[in-house]
Amino acid sequence: MLSTQSASVVRATLPAVGASLGAITELFYRRMFEERPDLLRGLFNRANQANGAQSEALAGAVAAFATALVDHPDERPDAMLGRIANKHASLGVTSDQYRLVGRHLLGAVEELLGDAVTPAVAAAWDEVYWLMANALIAMEARLYAEAGVENGFVWHDMEIDERTEESPDTASFVLRRRDGLPTEPFLPGQYVSVQVELPDGARQIRQYSLSAAPGHKTWRITVKRERSTDDLVPEGEVSSWLHAHARPGRTLKVSLPFGDLVLPDGDGPLLLASAGIGITPMLSMLDHLATVSPDRPVTVIHADRSPAQHAHRLELAELVHRLRDASLHLWYEDRAAEWYESFGDAPGEPGTPTAHVREGRADVSGLLLPKDTTAFLCGPLPFMQAVRSDLLAHGLGPAAIHYEVFGPDLWLSK
Known part of the structure; x- marks a missing residue:
């Protein structure tokens, strides 16, 4: 819950900050990647950075969270936060990375809005950010604990056991543990991340839903090859690599399963x-x-x-x-x-x-x-x-x- 003094400041400045969030998030990513180019090559989806989709998504999430804080101060948008936390856990995000993000995000606010960002405004939006960040850090810590791993240690090597062409642009891959043990359990509807090394040395990560039920000794993912339709939608880097190179016997780096789109218990329709x-x-x-x-x-x-x-x-x-x-x-x-x-x-x-x-x-x-x-x-x-x-x-x-x-x-x- 926002403090009383911050709530009034956020409510008054939300229209101005909200109107500039697109430019703020674009500047934020640019400044952060200038300091840490390894994050663009090894953690963030650089295609979504190029077409602006990631900046748009971040702006929408921040605006929705801030709006919820001032409009519904006794509630927390856990559905939205849970979706983000699961995605972060599948990437191996750790709590220390939030400090880097916060510094550059709030720096972008101050740089773009200039004198309008008084000490009171800066303090209020810093509080918004850390309310959101700390909620995500706690959720992600719980997800890691439930998976039985230390924070961020979600990656392991899996071998492709089978490949099936499911349609002209879609292939499924059956994955097994290299030690022959059963794969980790998951909930129907969850996904895993797959990391591949591309020809330029970048390690890019994408999420793929597990497309068969739990309870087998293997996992299955299904990958559609994303083809370019215009300059804003480039050829899918990871999907194209998988379609070209992923064959039985090849090893892939795969995360543990995460995701909150899961079946509820019961017998309801x-x-x-x-x-x-x-x-x-x-x-x-x-x-x-x-x-x-x-x-x-x-x-x-x-x-x-x-x-x-x-x-x-x-x-x-x-x-x-x-x-x-x-x-x-x-x-x-x-x-x-x-x-x-x-x-x-x-x-x-x-x-x-x-x-x-x-x-x-x-x-x-x-x-x-x-x-x-x-x-x-x-x-x-x-x-x-x-x-x-x-x-x-x-x-x-x-x-x-x-x-x-x-x-x-x-x-x-x-």
Whole structure:
């Protein structure tokens, strides 16, 4: 909770600081990387730095946190903080790095806003930063403790056991421990970080959801090769490297599993909605449900460009078919009829997956959902925002709708 004197200062200066947050975060990153270029090459996603996505995400998070402090002083935005803490833990972030970040972030505020940053203003925003930083430090310490490791010690070597081409641009990789022991447990929906060394010597890190249920001696990740569409969306450095070089027998540096998009206990109805590569955490959840809770009511929604580009297409249908009270709704932008070619002419016969297949963009407004449904969303931001709006109109409460963003979380900045 903000002190009384800082709360009044933050409330008065939030419009001015908020309006400048984009420039502040851009300057912050530039100043920090000038001092510590190793962070850009070995910790931060340099593609997101180049296109401004990381600056936008940081600005949105700071603005949302400061707004929550002054508008709801007795509450803390733990959902937002938890998402950030899990991402930081998967990168091996440690508490000492927050002091570096705080120095450069508050320095950027003072440099850009000049004389408007009086000692009282500087002290108030310093308090905001450290309230947020200390909350994250505590959450990350708890995540490390639960994983049974010292702060930041999340990395280990794993060997690729299998590689499968799931679609023209998507491949899955089965990973095993090199000592032959079972992999560490995880919760369905969680992800791991993968670090690779690129040709220029930089070590870049990306997160990939575990796309099969826990309980095996191996993990599986599914990687879509990110192709360049314009100057602002460069070719995916890590995904391209994995598609070109990751073969069985190769060793990868992989983090322990983290992430807060996980299934709740109980037998209440679920909605799993995904688009594109966002299918990956849903596969883990469905695989888990089919084994431990096959009677749980589940509505599964997936949107993709076409059946040919739908990674794990047959696996999704088979997992849904293993559940006794589940329905599968698919939307394809093109060539929806190709879905039925996967199963023959009678998709409704016993033992054959049944799906409601439509052409066009996903529209869940016509689905009948119980009011106590818990929803999980993963995919491009416009898809998730549209689905969330429809679910709210259905009567689902905001607390019942959970989402995962691949890359910087831009939801708060939109």
